[in-house]
Amino acid sequence: MFVLAAATPAKWGDPILSDESLEPFDTDRLEKGDVVGIGIHTGNALVGYELGQRARARGALVIFGGSHSTLFPEEAIERGGAHAVVKGDGEVAWGQAIEDCVNGSSKETYDGGRVDAGKFRKARWDLINRKNYAWASVQTVRGCPKHCSFCSVWRTDGQEPRQREVNPVIEEIVELRRLGFRFIALADDNFYPVTLEDLRVADRREDKTRYNELKALRDERFELMDLMAQLPSDLNFFTQITMESAEDPEFLNAMRKARIKGALVGVEAVTPEGLKDVYKDFNLAGDELVERLQSFRKHGVYILGSFIFGLPSDRQTTFEATAELAKRSDITFAQFVTLTPFPGTLDFERWESEQGDNMISVDGIPVSRHWLIPQEKRPKLLTPHPAMSGEEIRQGTQNVWNNFYSLRASWKRSGILKAYRNRLAFVVASKVMLQAFGNTGLSTDSARASRATRWGGIGFSLLQKMFAAAPMPDLEVPNNDKLGDSPSPASQSLTAAS
Numbered sequence: 001m002f003v004l005a006a007a008t009p010a011k012w013g014d015p016i017l018s019d020e021s022l023e024p025f026d027t028d029r030l031e032k033g034d035v036v037g038i039g040i041h042t043g044n045a046l047v048g049y050e051l052g053q054r055a056r057a058r059g060a061l062v063i064f065g066g067s068h069s070t071l072f073p074e075e076a077i078e079r080g081g082a083h084a085v086v087k088g089d090g091e092v093a094w095g096q097a098i099e100d101c102v103n104g105s106s107k108e109t110y111d112g113g114r115v116d117a118g119k120f121r122k123a124r125w126d127l128i129n130r131k132n133y134a135w136a137s138v139q140t141v142r143g144c145p146k147h148c149s150f151c152s153v154w155r156t157d158g159q160e161p162r163q164r165e166v167n168p169v170i171e172e173i174v175e176l177r178r179l180g181f182r183f184i185a186l187a188d189d190n191f192y193p194v195t196l197e198d199l200r201v202a203d204r205r206e207d208k209t210r211y212n213e214l215k216a217l218r219d220e221r222f223e224l225m226d227l228m229a230q231l232p233s234d235l236n237f238f239t240q241i242t243m244e245s246a247e248d249p250e251f252l253n254a255m256r257k258a259r260i261k262g263a264l265v266g267v268e269a270v271t272p273e274g275l276k277d278v279y280k281d282f283n284l285a286g287d288e289l290v291e292r293l294q295s296f297r298k299h300g301v302y303i304l305g306s307f308i309f310g311l312p313s314d315r316q317t318t319f320e321a322t323a324e325l326a327k328r329s330d331i332t333f334a335q336f337v338t339l340t341p342f343p344g345t346l347d348f349e350r351w352e353s354e355q356g357d358n359m360i361s362v363d364g365i366p367v368s369r370h371w372l373i374p375q376e377k378r379p380k381l382l383t384p385h386p387a388m389s390g391e392e393i394r395q396g397t398q399n400v401w402n403n404f405y406s407l408r409a410s411w412k413r414s415g416i417l418k419a420y421r422n423r424l425a426f427v428v429a430s431k432v433m434l435q436a437f438g439n440t441g442l443s444t445d446s447a448r449a450s451r452a453t454r455w456g457g458i459g460f461s462l463l464q465k466m467f468a469a470a471p472m473p474d475l476e477v478p479n480n481d482k483l484g485d486s487p488s489p490a491s492q493s494l495t496a497a498s
């Protein structure tokens with residue numbers, strides 16, 4: 001949202017930003033001719049469509065965007081009241097869509113495609129209400145070279161990493177620390193886009209063009225992390241990364257120096273069969289997996305492990321085996337999700353074509369359009385499993401969540417921190433994870449789910465206070481020797497904005 005604010009042509013003034021996950025937007029404030037942009041992903045598409053209809057009824061011009069609109073533009077027009085839909089990246093197409101809507105010459109769809117990293121915009125952090133957020137996020141690279149079957153990222157954002165230049169990234173981080181953020185997510189699809197194996201394979205070719213490209217991308221990662229290491233010591237970063245980075249001690253050491261202290265790693269499954277199920281056989285299983293995960297910890301990188309239940313090869317014993325492995329491998333946080341075929345993924349396509357006309361429906365909506373079914377009526381599990389019932393998978397998953405985040409286990413894991421205040425923050429963060437991501441999604445009882453949402457919200461407010469730091473309005477951008485002493489055009493504009 002803050003990046004799209006930056007992509008809004010200056011002649012229209014500053015956009016009013018509204019985050020529906022904090023507070024519903026009051027459509028009564030809209031007037032005829034206002035332009036409303038609504039970004040949706042699959043999980044919140046229904047809320048977005050309702051908002052679009054209300055905005056259109058007020059006379060506003062409605063433009064949809066986001067990953068879900070990219071996949072289903074016609075849905076936003078039919079159900080969301082869209083005048084226009086921007087598919088793909090919004091950096092360039094969003095501005096054009098506004099212009100055309102205002103001039104009365106809008107097209108139904110605008111294909112923003114995948115813009116080059118050089119065209120990524122620095123977010124308008126001057127528009128954020130600091131008090132509403134526990135942490136902020138900066139994107140450093142878009143796209144992922146892998147091809148996991150349950151993931152749509154490599155198909156929507158592409159497999160060729162589009163990595164931003166170092167300077168605008170560092171300037172955004174500095175701007176956030178100036179505002180008082182000390183926790184920042186590097187919101188990348190994969191912070192480690194070039195593996196050592198990629199380099200080895202490219203180096204075997206006679207033509208070194210690819211090798212040189214990959215090496216340049218890797219060198220820029222180190223350049224970024226070197227600069228991050230020069231920032232105030234109270235900053236903490238977290239990101240998403242593939243497990244292969246654990247066999248790259250040079251990279252892990254650079255992460256530690258840069259204070260990238262946390263990383264989400266998609267473990268997905270703990271057996272070779274499970275990994276094959278999701279086309280992720282570049283991961284390890286069993287004892288080797290434990291060792292690989294432990295090596296992150298040895299390098300000072302704390303892991304949020306992500307696991308999927310409901311894979312075809314899963315059995316009742318999988319739940320216990322996963323819970324036991326999660327404990328043994330010293331991971332700090334974990335999330336346990338049930339296999340859900342999201343649109344844009346290979347799993348979704350396979351499921352839709354296998355079910356054909358036999359797809360079951362809820363109130364006339366086939367479950368292959370599960371996001372259109374109201375939350376309280378939406379089945380928790382969508383794909384049939386060869387050995388377990390849906391309820392067995394749901395219950396087994398819930399048990400693993402409860403077991404991993406019991407008060408005793410969370411307090412024990414908080415031992416990685418010294419100060420009592422930090423340990424307390426850790427336990428609160430663990431409970432937020434359980435409530436916000438474990439209990440809301442899995443509970444079959446709607447009262448329990450809304451209680452979990454409420455507690456998750458209270459936990460987030462507590463975290464916001466615990467995570468905040470005093471603003472540092474005079475913080476300087478560290479000097480990047482590559483540029484010499486003169487600020488880049490990008491850093492000049494940052495100074496002007498702040």
Ligand code: SF4
Nearest residue numbers: 144146147148151153
């Ligand atoms: S799950 Fe992660 S590693 Fe796999 S394709 Fe998606 S972003 Fe890449």
